[in-house]
Amino acid sequence: xxxxxxxxxxxxxxxxxxxxxxxxxxxxxxxxxxxxxxxxxxxxxxxxxxxxxxxxxxxxxxxxxxxxxxxxxxxxxxxxxxxxxxxxxxxxxxxxxxxxxxxxxxxxxxxxxxxxxxxxxxxxxxxxxxxxxxxxxxxxxxxxxxxxxxxxxxxxxxxxxxxxxxxxxxxxxxxxxxxxxxxxxxxxxxxxxxxxxxxxxxxxxxxxxxxxxxx
Amino acid sequence: xxxxxxxxxxxxxxxxxxxxxxxxxxxxxxxxxxxxxxxxxxxxxxxxxxxxxxxxxxxxxxxxxxxxxxxxxxxxxxxxxxxxxxxxxxxxxxxxxxxxxxxxxxxxxxxxxxxxxxxxxxxxxxxxxxxxxxxxxxxxxxxxxxxxxxxxxxxxxxxxxxxxxxxxxxxxxxxxxxxxxxxxxxxxxxxxxxxxxxxxxxxxxxxxxxxxxxx
Numbered sequence: 001x002x003x004x005x006x007x008x009x010x011x012x013x014x015x016x017x018x019x020x021x022x023x024x025x026x027x028x029x030x031x032x033x034x035x036x037x038x039x040x041x042x043x044x045x046x047x048x049x050x051x052x053x054x055x056x057x058x059x060x061x062x063x064x065x066x067x068x069x070x071x072x073x074x075x076x077x078x079x080x081x082x083x084x085x086x087x088x089x090x091x092x093x094x095x096x097x098x099x100x101x102x103x104x105x106x107x108x109x110x111x112x113x114x115x116x117x118x119x120x121x122x123x124x125x126x127x128x129x130x131x132x133x134x135x136x137x138x139x140x141x142x143x144x145x146x147x148x149x150x151x152x153x154x155x156x157x158x159x160x161x162x163x164x165x166x167x168x169x170x171x172x173x174x175x176x177x178x179x180x181x182x183x184x185x186x187x188x189x190x191x192x193x194x195x196x197x198x199x200x201x202x203x204x205x206x207x208x209x210x211x212x213x214x215x
Numbered sequence: 216x217x218x219x220x221x222x223x224x225x226x227x228x229x230x231x232x233x234x235x236x237x238x239x240x241x242x243x244x245x246x247x248x249x250x251x252x253x254x255x256x257x258x259x260x261x262x263x264x265x266x267x268x269x270x271x272x273x274x275x276x277x278x279x280x281x282x283x284x285x286x287x288x289x290x291x292x293x294x295x296x297x298x299x300x301x302x303x304x305x306x307x308x309x310x311x312x313x314x315x316x317x318x319x320x321x322x323x324x325x326x327x328x329x330x331x332x333x334x335x336x337x338x339x340x341x342x343x344x345x346x347x348x349x350x351x352x353x354x355x356x357x358x359x360x361x362x363x364x365x366x367x368x369x370x371x372x373x374x375x376x377x378x379x380x381x382x383x384x385x386x387x388x389x390x391x392x393x394x395x396x397x398x399x400x401x402x403x404x405x406x407x408x409x410x411x412x413x414x415x416x417x418x419x420x421x422x423x424x425x426x427x428x429x430x
Contacts, residue, residue, distance in 0.1 A: 055357045056322050056350065067310045071317035077292075078310060095282045095293060102286040106320045107271050114329030114343060121342045127333045135271065142270045 004029065004079075007053070007061040008199075010040035011206035021072040022060040023199045024163055028076055028156060030191035032083035038202060039063075073105045076156045086156045093151030100149040100157030109164045111135050116169055133174055140176040147185065154189070162186030219244065219294075222268070222276040223414075225255035226421035236287040237275040238414045239378055243291055243371060245406035247298035253417060288320045291371045301371045308366030315364040315372030324379045326350050331384055348389055355391035362400070369404070377401030 006029075008022035022038070029036045041050045046057045053061045054070040061068060062075040069075050080087035080097070087097045112135075115128040139161075142149070150157045166183045186192065221244075223237035237253070244251045256265045261272045268276045269285040276283060277290040284290050295302035295312070302312045327350075330343040354376075357364070365372045381398045401407065 051353075056318070056353045058322075067307055069310050069314045071314050071321060073321055074310075074314040074317040077313060077317075092282055095284050095289075098292060099284045099286050099289040102289040102292075102320065103271070105317065106286060106288055106324065107273075109321065110325040110328060113325060114333075117346065118329075118333060118342045123338075123342070127336045127338070128329060131332060138266075138271050 003065055004034055004036040005039055005063040006036055007039050007041055007063070008059045008202065009043040009206075011043050011210050012203055017203045018196055018200055019167065020059065020199060020203075021163075023195050024072045024160060025060050025062055025075050025079065026195035026198055027159055027163070027192050028079045028086055030194045031154075031159070031189070032079065032085045034079065034082060038198075040202075040206070073101060073160065076160060077101060080156050086159075088151040088153070088155065090151075093155075096150035097155040097157045100155075101160055104157065104161040104164050108135055108139060108161065112164060112167065116167065119169070136174060136176050136179060140178045143178040143182045147182075154186070158182075158186055162192075218280055219249055219251040220254055220278040221251055222254050222256055222278070223274045223417065224258040224421075226258050226425050227418055232418045233411055233415055234382065235274065235414060235418075236378075238410050239287045239375060240275050240277055240290050240294070241410035241413055242374055242378070242407050243294045243301055245409045246369075246374070246404070247294065247300045249294065249297060253413075255417075255421065288316060288375065291375060292316060295371050301374075303366040303368070303370065305366075308370075311365035312370040312372045315370075316375055319372065319376040319379050323350055323354060323376065327379060327382065331382065334384070351389060351391050351394065355393045358393040358397045362397075369401070373397075373401055377407075 006022050006025045008020060012020055026036070026038075028034075041047070041059065051057055053068055056070075058070070060072055060075060061070050062078065064078065067078075069078055076086070077098070088094055111128060111132045115126060115132045118126050118128055146152075148154050148158050149161060162183050165179055166187060187196075221237050221240045223235060227235055241251070241253075243249075256262070256274065266272055268283055271285075273285070275287055275290060276285050277293065279293065282293075284293055291301070292313070303309055326343060326347045330341060330347045333341050333343055361367075363369050363373050364376060377398050380394055381402060402411075
């Protein structure tokens with residue numbers, strides 16, 4: 001019996017499949033060889049029990065014994081304490097990983113997810129576009145000179161940044177050669193492929209169950 | 216001689232004074248009684264040396280001996296390792312603090328800063344408004360039932376969340392009684408007042424130096 005449980009939705013529409021953030025936790029567990037099980041909450045009807053675990057009604061939630069955490073970034077930093085495969089243990093390498101984990105969440109995803117959200121309403125001009133481009137240019141310059149962000153090796157900072165960057169929409173918007181190469185390298189890792197396949201299989205099974213229930 | 220150095224700008228326009236993110240680090244140091252010194256980078260002309268420390272050209276940067284970190288959230292988590300005044304040391308309290316630090320950055324500030332940025336172009340309708348309102352409603356419900364976010368006590372999660380929420384613009388936009396009370400309580404702490412006053416004094420001095428230089 002795995003001590004780690006990852007909560008995700010029972011089902012999502014086709015668009016977000018392969019991009020739901022439980023994938024970040026699955027990927028980390030696969031990198032570190034940490035066994036985990038998966039539990040589902042209803043996508044259509046989020047219960048008070050789910051809001052008690054995740055106050056914004058989202059996923060993932062990580063259960064680790066009697067500790068329950070929400071926010072994928074927090075779950076990754078928590079998991080990283082279990083394995084040096086996820087984060088170096090020397091103070092300098094740990095600090096570099098930490099700063100790039102937060103940069104992925106607060107300097108890149110802050111702009112990229114908002115840019116995507118504004119784009120949904122199909123405005124003539126997206127007011128966040130120049131800001132996003134500026135952030136991607138700065139990051140592209142960093143990754144032109146190194147393979148991984150922190151400690152000279154793959155860490156959860158790369159797992160998170162690559163997951164933020166691989167959203168197809170804004171990679172089409174403005175290709176950056178170093179970012180393209182970086183995402184390709186990170187997502188070619190066997191642990192990513194296992195995590196991705198497991199999420200796709202989970203939602204495919206959820207889809208079949210949903211179809212049967214609607215008969 | 217303080218081991219901790221906080222880098223900020225030498226000067227900023229009046230609008231952002233009192234809100235530049237070095238305040239988060241000053242506030243944490245004041246809460247924990249950690250001595251620190253402040254160094255400035257030019258606001259108008261950000262040097263290659265600054266980009267080497269902060270790849271997005273922003274502030275703050277924290278220097279702790281031979282470790283240099285950017286991203287205010289990362290700096291807070293780093294400082295928290297130095298003092299239980301900032302974060303509980305028991306695993307459950309630490310995990311709660313961590314999840315709420317990330318929630319402040321990735322669930323609330325992600326939406327609020329983008330909403331503010333979109334608002335600068337004065338659109339007829341801000342496409343991020345309903346999303347922001349939803350996030351604030353969820354957070355308001357959490358804070359209706361407790362004083363602080365994590366571990367039953369003030370932590371860096373509150374420092375960060377209160378700093379995110381105290382931006383006047385979106386508190387006017389939709390008052391939430393629990394959020395109002397929470398921000399008032401957090402910012403009434405003597406450590407916040409010392410940090411705020413120190414930032415204001417720093418930029419006032421920078422302003423005088425700038426005026427003299429332009430004579």
